[in-house]
Amino acid sequence: MTLKMAPDEKLLDFFAPILGRISDDEYRARAAEVLLWVHETFPELGVQIAWNQPMFTHHGTYIIGFSYASKHLSVAPEQAGINHISQELDKQGISYTPNLFRLPWTQEPPYELICRVIAFNIEDKAEITSFWR
Template identity: 45%
Template sequence: MDVFTPYLSAIDNQDHRIRMEEILNWIMEKFPQMEPVMKWNTPMFTDHGTFIIGISTAKQHVSVAPEEVTMTHFADRIEQSGYSATKGLFRIKWKDPVDYKLLEDMITYNIQDKAEYTDFWRK
């Protein structure tokens, strides 16, 4: 979590900071093999050097970016969870519950789908 400390410290709203810490800690506990990294001022997790998921804050929400392929694969579940989405990310409003099962399934999907991947991003 040390890699995320400066990012988290910069979140002025204490409730938002605590929520982000909870999400990031959950990912680290659930997937201890992944490496937490900061890239482009975004907390990310990688597996064998390839991008798996990025989680960042915005004024009204937490942004979850698992790559477009994963967004497409899970589009129905994202919608069922009530999250708004673009082609590359979905948004969890600060007061909405986190669908941790959806996060777990997305991360697992990316780890498995990118198991033989050597680049950071999908091409």
């Protein structure tokens, strides 16, 4: 189920089952901060929980998702998104795989980079009608 929401409290309530699994209060606050930032920066995106992860969608197609580990926040923009920003990931020394990049909890998230990959996915998937590429 994909929802459109406005108030930040509703967004955090919606994602509470996922955020509640993050035991460290600071990490949980950072995760919530990132989710709120995406929601505020891209209010046209829908939100959903799938595969136990918070995800943002546009016209029914996946744009970006997040998952949480003990040492980092994972950002998953699909392989095309990673390919689009891989040089910047290398330049910033950010660890990544073909499908996600890892942001240590102890570092400020690179919001400009996250913004670029979300904007890329929205544009690149404008004509895609399936959830995944």
